[in-house]
Amino acid sequence: MSPFAIAADKTSIHADPAQYRARFEEQSSLLFDDIFEPALLAKLMTRAAAAHFVKDFIEDIGAREKESVQLIGAAICLLLGRLNLLEWLETATGTSPLRAMTGCLAQMRANGSDALTWHDDMNGKHRMLALAVNLSDHDFTGGEFEMRRKGEALPFHQVKYARPGSMMVFAVNPKIEHRVTIVTQGGPRRVFAGWLLSQPE
Numbered sequence: 001m002s003p004f005a006i007a008a009d010k011t012s013i014h015a016d017p018a019q020y021r022a023r024f025e026e027q028s029s030l031l032f033d034d035i036f037e038p039a040l041l042a043k044l045m046t047r048a049a050a051a052h053f054v055k056d057f058i059e060d061i062g063a064r065e066k067e068s069v070q071l072i073g074a075a076i077c078l079l080l081g082r083l084n085l086l087e088w089l090e091t092a093t094g095t096s097p098l099r100a101m102t103g104c105l106a107q108m109r110a111n112g113s114d115a116l117t118w119h120d121d122m123n124g125k126h127r128m129l130a131l132a133v134n135l136s137d138h139d140f141t142g143g144e145f146e147m148r149r150k151g152e153a154l155p156f157h158q159v160k161y162a163r164p165g166s167m168m169v170f171a172v173n174p175k176i177e178h179r180v181t182i183v184t185q186g187g188p189r190r191v192f193a194g195w196l197l198s199q200p201e
Helices: 017-027 038-049 071-080 083-093
Strands: 004-006 011-013 029-032 053-058 062-067 100-108 115-119 127-134 140-142 145-149 157-159 167-171 176-180 183-186 189-197
Touching (some): 004 083, 017 083, 038 071, 053 100, 071 189
Antiparallel strands (some): 053 062, 062 100, 100 189, 115 176, 140 183
């Protein structure tokens, strides 16, 4: 059970955020399953699958597709940007201030090219935390999220988003970088990718 539940009209808190601080400090990330109420998740999944995507090339990082007009992306920004959730995440991660959300709905296909190489997300000056919400409606191989310390070859943390509605929250830190490996089969790997900001952009 997730420590919070996001519904269309409110976000309910079910657990003390302080109990997650040590885990975040150790792993620089937190993974939550089932963050949305089932009816809301079903609606988001259906609309994300029907969204129109265009190619998105990110300089020096890689390629993916993103929603051409951020309708689902904008809706998720509003859902994740509620004050009580931002305050909960401040305490759970020891990261503050968290005052706004931004992000987009994006996907990677098993086309031999979609992937994101190692990067640190430090190109946005107000970014405090990054996050990814799994909205994939088909299984896929590859597409793993990995984190490593700069200067080290091997990742210290690897996650495959296997469960729809799960959310990874992770540090935006100049000493840590992350990547998404190439999707080799199935998919697409579809996520909302976003950032928690110290102030609106």
